[in-house]
Amino acid sequence: MSKDIRIKKGLDIKLVGEAEKTTIAAKPSSYYAIKPEDFHGIIPKMLVKVGHKVKAGQALFHSKLDEALLFPSPVSGEISEIIRGAKRKILEIRIQADATQEYQDFGKKDAAKMSGDELKAHLLTTGCWPFIKQRPYDVIANTEKTPKAIFISGYNSAPLAADFDYTLSGKEAELSAALTALTKLTEGSVHVVTKKGGNSPLATVTDVTSHKVSGPHPAGNVGTHINKIDPVNKGEVVWTINAHDLVIIGELLLTGKFNASRTLAVTGSQIEKPQYVTALIGANIKDITANNINLDNTRIISGNVLTGKKETPEGSLGYYHNQITAIPEGDDYEFFGWNKPVFDKVSTSRALTFSWMQPNKKYDLTTNTNGEHRAFVVTGSYEEVFPLDMYPLQMLKSCMYSDLDEMEALGMYEVAPEDFALTEFICVSKQPHQKIIREGLDLMLKEIG
Incomplete structure (x- = not known):
């Protein structure tokens, strides 16, 4: 059926740097990294220590609240480092990979x-x-x-x-x-x-x-x-x-083998040859993009430009991501940018902007927010790019003042932060919509369960 x-x-944001349909294998990384922060709400309880040997698919840690919930190693090798932050919070587990992979047989x-x-x-x-x-x-x-x-x-x-x-x-x-x-x-x-x-x-x-x-x-x-x-x-x-x-x-x-390999798109205007690459979860970005990226004033993102996570060249591919994006860093100031015709940016407004006249044009956008954080301005623009049968502005505000009853009534049970990525992109108030929704969902999970 x-x-x-x-x-x-909705809104299609057409950018320069789409991956050509050719696939190469990524250079093997010297180490692979798993970050517990990729698993929202999970507190890790380590099952291995530095120096331990593991097989691909062998559990590295489990959830502190559920011992049955295991998180496996993407490769076989030796635990080379466990990086911790404040209060000994586990930030990253690094595995030095074997030359020949050995898989745990399930x-x-x-x-x-x-x-x-x-x-x-x-x-x-x-x-x-x-x-x-x-x-x-x-x-x-x-x-x-x-x-x-x-x-x-x-x-x-x-x-x-x-x-x-x-x-x-x-x-x-x-x-x-x-x-x-x-x-x-x-x-x-x-x-x-x-x-x-x-x-x-x-x-x-x-x-x-x-x-x-x-x-x-x-x-x-x-x-x-x-x-x-x-x-x-x-x-x-x-x-x-x-x-x-x-x-x-x-x-x-x-x-019977846990093979953490996936084909990912290496994209963006700062990539010299956008293409597809096969790599393992947790692989080094510098190895995935080897000799194929311009690092001069570049923002590297694991994921897409709307919902991905900022990384360094020494960073790693996110656990749920199948895309690496590299675009120019928007750290410049545009003089009178608010008061002159705009031809090189995407906008849903027709006030001094002209992207609506060229729907198929591809843009080389930077990370510049083109404005600063301010109170919500009610323009009705969110509804133009939000296809869900809900009220996006009211939902965002209910999260900000933590009204659980209102959040329930407005439909918070079926949304995720990524559903508000476009409203955040077009927001003239530069409000962090995805962060607001994530905090609202966390509050509901804690209070309602």
Whole structure:
């Protein structure tokens, strides 16, 4: 069964530096890093120490609140360093990789012959459970709750995002195995959303509910799909999984090995040759972008420009990311920038801006915010790029003054910070929308659970 979703509200930000559809293997990194902060709300309890030898797939730490929730090493090697911050908070675990990788053998599994409880236990044991997130709260899924539905987005509409039709090509067996497993974890539907007119390997998988989506960004956001297909009400839970993480889960079931490799897009105007690179989770950015990046006054981002995280060349690929972006740092001051015609920036306003006249033009944007933080200015512009059936401004304000009843009534149960990335981008008040929503969700999780 296929259903079409058409998104009218949104904004496509076309940037210079889209990845060409050629793939190379990244230079092997001398060490790989796992950062507990990638797993929001998780307090790590270490299972290894500096000097310990580990295999790929072996657990490095578990959640302090749930010992069954394990987080595996992406490579085999030796624990070279555990970096700590204030109050001995664990910031980063570094593994010096072996020249020849050794995998922990979890055994081959046929998901079709396993029960839901058996699959859940296997995903926890193998460290694949952190790939599964839940709405509400946009955190790692609670193993004690059963979702009413599971959502997978096979289309990423963010600026310069990796093309899943390309990166998932040839992975049909792994995708099928993973989706078969997911159907055992819910009594509801597994919804797979792909781009209308595309050629996604996900579109050929059976036993799932397929949807085609079209329209501007955030047409590819899973939050948009949830809102249009099966909204989350109080007391309900849905799970979400990134399409590229399905490949890791599927390969684990078919081979018994935790292979943390993924194909990522190396993009942006500061990349000399934008292309696709195969690398492992936690790989060094300097090795992924070796001899292919201009580091002069450059902002490096793990992820996309709207929701990614700022990194240094010595940083590492985020656990959930399949994109590295490099754009110019916006540290310059533009004289009378507010009072002259603007031809080289994207804007939803037509006041002295002209990007609306060239919808297909690609821009070389910097990180400059073009203004400073101020109180909310009510312009009605948020609603123009926000396709969810909600009131974005009112939701942001309810988070800021911590009104739980109002947050519930406005629909906070089904949103995540990424759903407010576009409203933050166009905000004339320069308010940190994603941070506001994240803090609101954390408050709801603490007070309501």
